Amino acid sequence: MFGVLFVFSIGLTVRTHSFHKSKFVSSANMISGNIYAVKSEITDYFGLQKENEKLLNENIRLRKLVESYKELTPIPPLDSVAIPSSFVFYSARVINNNYSKTKNNITINKGAGDSIAIDMGVISSKGLVGIINSVSQNYATVQSILNTKSQINAKLKNSEHFGSLVWDTKDPNVVQLIDVPRLAPVVVGDTIVTGGKSTIFPKGILIGTIKDFSIEADANYYDLNIQLFNDMTNLKHVYMIKNNRAEEIITLEKQIEDAEQ
Amino acid sequence: MQNSDILITILRFITLVLLQVLILNHINFMGFVNPYVYVLFILIFPLNGNKSLLIFLSFLLGITIDIFSDSGGVHAAASVFIAFIRPYILKFAFGVSYEYNMVKLNKVPFTERMTYIVVLVLVHHFLLFSLEIFSLSHILLILKSTLFSGIFSTVVILCLLLLFSRKSS
Structure with missing residues (x-):
């Protein structure tokens, strides 16, 4: 009994040391996801003011950017068609955040149902946060840049x-x-x-x-x-980035690799 | 076990899990020190209770904590391990009186109770951090985390035991 359960848990541990094996044990499931969501609904009130300030600052920054683009000469760059279609952004709220372990993960309140998928990039209004490493229907976990596996x-x-x-x-x-x-x-x-x-x-x-x-x-x-730039200990709102061209690039690179072998 | 005992055990399980994942996992005292108080469940499981049941419940407890903290199976492994060695530690800490089923955790001398708690907590934490960090080159970090978290957990566990111990009649 002890042997079986012990080996099983060690097995689970070893599995998590490799990124691309899908995890059974992840906080992106229904029960823990819901509990974390309820908890963050309560505790989020304590940081609302700071969060508003952050979003305001970002708005100002983006507004400035828009203005500076308006002043540019109206000649469209050669590849202007390509730029808007390549990356798509989604937003989500952080419902659980770790930063004191050696392998930290963040749980967010969007999942496969909101077209979040594994390997999407995650950023906040100030900078880089991590990469999605598991999704369920309504929640997803992010491998934070504060994770020894992250590169x-x-x-x-x-x-x-x-x-x-x-x-x-x-x-x-x-x-x-x-x-x-x-x-x-x-x-x-x-x-x-x-x-x-x-x-x-x-x-x-x-x-x-x-x-x-x-x-x-x-x-x-x-x-x-x-x-x-980010305060990793204080994350509330994050954005997910989807690269519409990722598949194309990966297939192309794979073809070359296969051809060289 | 009586019906009320089963109920109390289930309630204790749920309370400790929620306490651990919602509050204690986010204390981060001095940046990295968190108490892992859920081992209390294993410590105060009825001393003459079914050993296989305890090992199974410890696994369940550990895996629940793992699910919440995205840590693979490290809590499960550590919990199962201390559930397994608990009888030996009990014998070590309480000596002969344990073999005659005479031990009540809130009636034994303080030093014996302390030994029991400290040994199990340290073993649990050491295994937990070794598995989580999983690299020999960080052995100092493992030892440091074990020591600090161990002290923190022990203090919180002692406080909880004091708060919830029934008055000896």
């Missing part, structure tokens, strides 16, 4: 040098950007954005600023500490 492509804002965004579990508001080539012009305070090299996030979503960096004498890569 997201990111780059310096003012050059095209990129690296992988990982987390060393120490501070919930500081993540690490590793494998940045030595040639890159790294300066403390510079902005880091998503690289757009994956099919999940569009290019240029804000992540954070460089807090400090180190490089070994004979190494070819920088390790950067990134101070996040």
Whole structure:
């Protein structure tokens, strides 16, 4: 009895260490989803004012953007047809958030019924949050960037040098950007954005600023500490990004890989 | 078990799960210290109760916590393990009197009760964090989390025991 149950739970644990195996045990199910939803309905009232302020600030930022686009010359860019159709945004509310473990997940109140699917990117009004890793009918869980399994492509804002965004579990508001080539012009305070090299996030979503960096004498890569724009301990509203072209890109890349083998 | 005992056990199960996932999982004292108080269920399960039943209930308890905190099977594994070793720890902590079924948790000397709680909590936490972090290079983090969370859990468990212990008649 003990043996069977113990091995079973260890098995479940090992399963969760790989991202793409679908999980049976996830808070995106009906019972826990509903309990978390009720809880967040109650506790959300305590943060309403701050949340309003955040949304207002975002509105202002977007308004400025719209204005600046209006002033642009009305010549449409060559690929203007492609831009609006590629990415679709959905919104959701965070109903459970972890940041103190080494593998943190966030639960949100939208699921497959709201056309949320695994592998969609998740951002907040301030920056990157994570990637959807399991969905049920009405809820979904997000693998937070504060998860040792998370690896997201990111780059310096003012050059095209990129690296992988990982987390060393120490501070919930500081993540690490590793494998940045030595040639890159790294300066403390510079902005880091998503690289757009994956099919999940569009290019240029804000992540954070460089807090400090180190490089070994004979190494070819920088390790950067990134101070996040997001306060990962205080998330309420998030946006999901769906890339309509993801499938096309993945099929194409797979064809090449298959052809090379 | 009497009917009322069964009812109390079920109520205790649900209360501890809700307490754990809705409140205690979000304390994050000093950034990472959370008490895992649901082990109380295993600690105060009737000492002469059915052992297989306890192991099964512990599994159920652990997997419920896992579902809520998206942690795979780590709580289930740790809970099942301490449910399994509980008889040995009982013998270790209370000595001979346990073998004669004489132990009542709220009547034993404080030191013996303390040993029992601390040993089980530490074993549970150590297993929990080892499985969750799952890497030898973070052994210090595992030990640190075990120690701090262990102290926190023990304190909360002792408080709960004091609050809800029935007056000895």
